[in-house]
Amino acid sequence: MIKGTVLYGHPKDAAAFEKYYVEKHLPLVAKTQGVLKLELTKFLPNPDGSAPAYYRMAELYFDNAAEMQQALGSPEGQAMAADLANFATGGLTIVFGAVE
Numbered sequence: 001m002i003k004g005t006v007l008y009g010h011p012k013d014a015a016a017f018e019k020y021y022v023e024k025h026l027p028l029v030a031k032t033q034g035v036l037k038l039e040l041t042k043f044l045p046n047p048d049g050s051a052p053a054y055y056r057m058a059e060l061y062f063d064n065a066a067e068m069q070q071a072l073g074s075p076e077g078q079a080m081a082a083d084l085a086n087f088a089t090g091g092l093t094i095v096f097g098a099v100e
Helices: 015-030 065-073 074-084
Strands: 002-008 037-043 056-062 092-098
Touching: 002 065, 015 056, 015 074, 056 065, 065 074
Parallel strands: none
Antiparallel strands: 002 056, 002 092, 037 056
16 A cells, blocks of 8 residues: 655645635545545644644555556646645645555
C-alpha cells in the first residue's frame, strides 16, 4: 500500500481555508478514482501551548504505486493537485511512502 501525505502550513486565514477545503477541495479528492482511504488531521497545540509545526494533514492511501500514478495522472487527480494553490496559503509539503 502507498500513502501520500500532505502537510499544510498555517494558512493566512484559517476560516477561509476550512470553508474552501470542505466545500471545494475535498469533493475533488472524493472524485479521484483509486484513492482507497482518506484520513484528515487538524493539529492541536503542542503540550507547551506553542503552535504545531503544521496546520493540517491529509493522508491518501492507494493499493500500489501504479494505482497512485494512475489516480494522480487522471483528470480528477490533476484537478485535485491544481486546486491546492487556491487555498493552501501557508504552503504545503507532499511526501509519498510505502506503508509497512
